Amino acid sequence: MSRHWHLEYSGNHAVLTLDVEGQSANVLSQDVLNEFDKHLEELESKMLAGAIIRSGKTSGFIAGADVREFVTITDPARATEFAQLGQQVCARLEGLPFPSVAVIHGFCLGGGLELALACTYRIARDDPGTRLGLPEVRLGIHPGFAGTVRLPPLVGDLSALDMMLTGRTLSAREARRLGLVDEIVPERHLLHAAETFLKSGTPRRKAPWYRRLPAWKPLRQGVVKLMSPRVRRKAHPDHYPAPWRILDLWRDRATEDREAESLGELLVSRTSRNLVHVFLLGEALKRQGKAQAHDIEHVHVVGAGVMGADIAIWAAHKGFRVSLQDRAPEILARAVKKAHGFFKSKLKDPRVVQEAMDRFMPDLEGHGLRRADLVIEAIVEKVGPKQELFRMIEQKVRPQALLATNTSGIPLEEIGEALQDPSRLVGLHFFNPVAKMQLVEIVRGARTSEAALGRARAFTGAIERLPLDVKSSPGFLVNRILMPYLLEAVKLVEEGVSLITIDQAATEFGMPMGPVELADTVGLDICLSVAEELSGPLHIDVPAKLRELVGQDHLGRKSGRGFYRYDARGRRQTPAPEKIAVDVPVTERLVLRLLNEAMACLREGVVTDADAVDAGMVYGTGFAPFLGGPMSYIESLGVTGISHSLHRLLQEYGPRFNPDSGWSRPELLKRGLRPSGQA
């Protein structure tokens, strides 16, 4: 009967080890919970001094509830039942007639942490691999196994709200500081510490009274008021209800029953469905990044501009030895400073920072080429210099080295002309800022070999980014879909619609940043050059306003002025309110151009299926995750409706709204990345 849990006795302690069958990480399915319940029932009647709960997986304690099981639940009542099952098991664990202790290593997330919260004590392994948190909110839900009830008394109300609202994970040390765990010890002392706690008779930990002050009834409403603006900045209540539910539950000191009921509603909501879709797409891309070995130790990056430096810094951060080449020591000096600042803020421990800095070699002469396993070119976006560089690189590198370009639009075939062996050239198209945007487009040129693509994907996976296969064609996937949307925004500016109106329309739709501000942030010169690159092949007009601003050296945030003005620290200044001409369908115009282009990409086979478009746009641009990506959005609106709207806009605004011929081919909407059969 024991498929997932293994019960042993050591002295007068019970040791329950979770090792979920057929999975590399422990997840809490109904099956696992039911089995746990049976074990607990058996233990209840025994005369024991304590129980130790631990994981038999090297990957960690418990990674949470089984997200794959979520998509099979369509009825809120069923979802509530699932939460109640978890709550009952946790209550049984808490109610054991003897103390219990969770021994935690690696991931301890979501339902896994809630299970640990039901134990009397928690001991965590003191190493960087240990991460604890309640990330449910990222899937559009909130804790459902009584986490909202048990967490505040343990760590205090503000810390508990912070954990649940942001979904961020804590290191072992942070968890110890908050009181989330009772003790952190190295691997060698884990069991001894657990036994010591069981014998100690210490009462269950409680947050000190002052950390519980915010929960004092007269204060609660005020606390919620104070927190609301912060939550609103991250999560629009119409788009993301979960954080607001968390605040409600906390304000009302809700019971477990209400928690379960609320979870049931959220779990089957459109937002949660879409966020789970996006999450599973990310997992699918991660798997592609792990499908094969990359055999890469040393990465050589040429070009220490913003992208080159950020790629090099990120790769060194993720453990690769990196050399960063550029012509001028001034540029490299800037990159070294940036690297140091980044490592310091991310890694903190001085020795670990030093290790990262030692892996990061500024390289004026290009010494690193000699032993590089991967060379990434990130120089100016011009074919000539790129070809010249690759000609030089090919002479110096080892024959097995993989060559990559970070071009954002130049066809690989053209760059590859300079190479004797163009089959080893791939595109590794990163997005700015590299540390935030998870997507990397893996660009396949006509002559790129399968082996090169595989290694590129594996490298991308190894630096914890998501590899997405795209065909080498103008703008690849993400920039191409984004460009008509940005240019439409410029058109709207030309027509006299206020900047704020345009940007607000987009953010209210669910974009992380309005298109005008986005253009300013990317840099108008870069926008212009990409737009010009795409204008020919895609028959796009480049608005005069863009040329005009670039001509005046108003390049956006970096030059202090673009469409908006920025202060010395790069903060946007609010423009004076203007007369607003609002009978223009701003959102519709912006979004439909984007959707139309997404359809064109599918039809041309830039990517193989609709899932890839969703993954690319959400992870590469932050496209409204609660909508699940452009294709999921199309699915929810219905193709016919969109075609009608496009026709209407075509009549009114001209041929740029000409519906793509792909709209009449429903087979293009097939899903590919995720196993089919979801609701």
Place this chain on the structure above:
Amino acid sequence: MNKVYIVDGARTPFLKARAEPGPFSASDLAVACARPVLARQPFPASALDEVIVGCVTPAADEANIARIIALRLGCGKRVPAHTVQRNCASGLQAVATAAERIALGRAQLVLAGGTEAMSRAPIQWNTAMAGWLGKLLRARGPLDRIQALARFRPSLLKPVYSLLLGLTDPLVKLSMGQTAEILAHRFNITRETQDVYALNSHRRLAAAFDAGGMNAEVETLYDVNERFYTEDTGLRRDTDLEQLAKLRPVFDRQYGLVTSGNSSQVTDGAGMLLLASEAAVKRHGLSVLGEWVDHEWAGVDPSQMGLGPVHAVAQLLARQKMKMRDLQQLELNEAFAAQVLACQAAWDSAQYARAELGLDTPPGAMDPERLNPEGGAIANGHPVGASGARLVLHLLHALKRRGGGQGIATLCIGGGQGGAMLLRTEGNK
């Protein structure tokens, strides 16, 4: 004996020590210059058999600094490393030890060199202070503690500058500068000749940098505050005899001749070399900078430690049955202008040869044009542990540029020693 080759190497720019600790630790410096050297080899860092580093005063958290450097360079846990110390010749000692290990057939690939962050030399509590602290810590009970506290005296706060101690001979209690004053007196070397020599050192180094002659050996160094260094920061392109003449003596303050202008500079820096056996050169297809031939150590009077090279070079030449004129170039560390000039005078002196070297005829001074032709420590500084490695590295590059031949790198060593290494190289084709 197996042949020993020096395959490659690099040094950092030498950074003149200002009042406060410099931006790099000794291991930072060694890593910064060894990293590109290893990056451009066809074999991985883990293929090294050993790492040997000379360092006179590693920081308190840099015990066995060679091992720290090896691990930071990514050599991996299996590459052993040890640190050597022979004062000013520590870097030369590291190369010598590496060469001997390879010559004996005990190693194939060795990374060797020297590093020093003189600006970070620790300032310590004196022994009395340590005693007081110890008693305080051992005191039990409040009364005991008050009594222990009461034994405090302001004099306990007097710090010990390890840098100054290191530059003073512990037995004869003379500062290194004073030993140079003794040589100036003994060989009758005037203030002006010293200053002329010093000025020349700066001019030669400046010319070498301007002509791009240092590019092959000096690696640009980056700190974390967006600064970078491509040249030795002690190099004074603007100095002249008039300015040098204005400087006051620093060691014998009243009547002395040795000034900060005609002495080597207190600096931070590192130099690292890669040595290989003939088999390793063949196996990895390495191109070679030059060949190690032999080296020699000699002892002299600690109060005249600057004469160490006179003996070491004479003994080395005698063993190799060579004359001074057989050398294309001599790299003699410029601890002090007076000391370099004294060595030249001693090599020329028949009386010195008979009385001190036991030779009938003096070996003769080195042609001044072929002595430190790109300047020396007066212009670029003397990070004590690193200088020996710098001399070897520079000698090989310079010899190669000039068409090849044989040369000696030599240093005087605080405590009364001299070290000299004979190297040979083919010219650039």
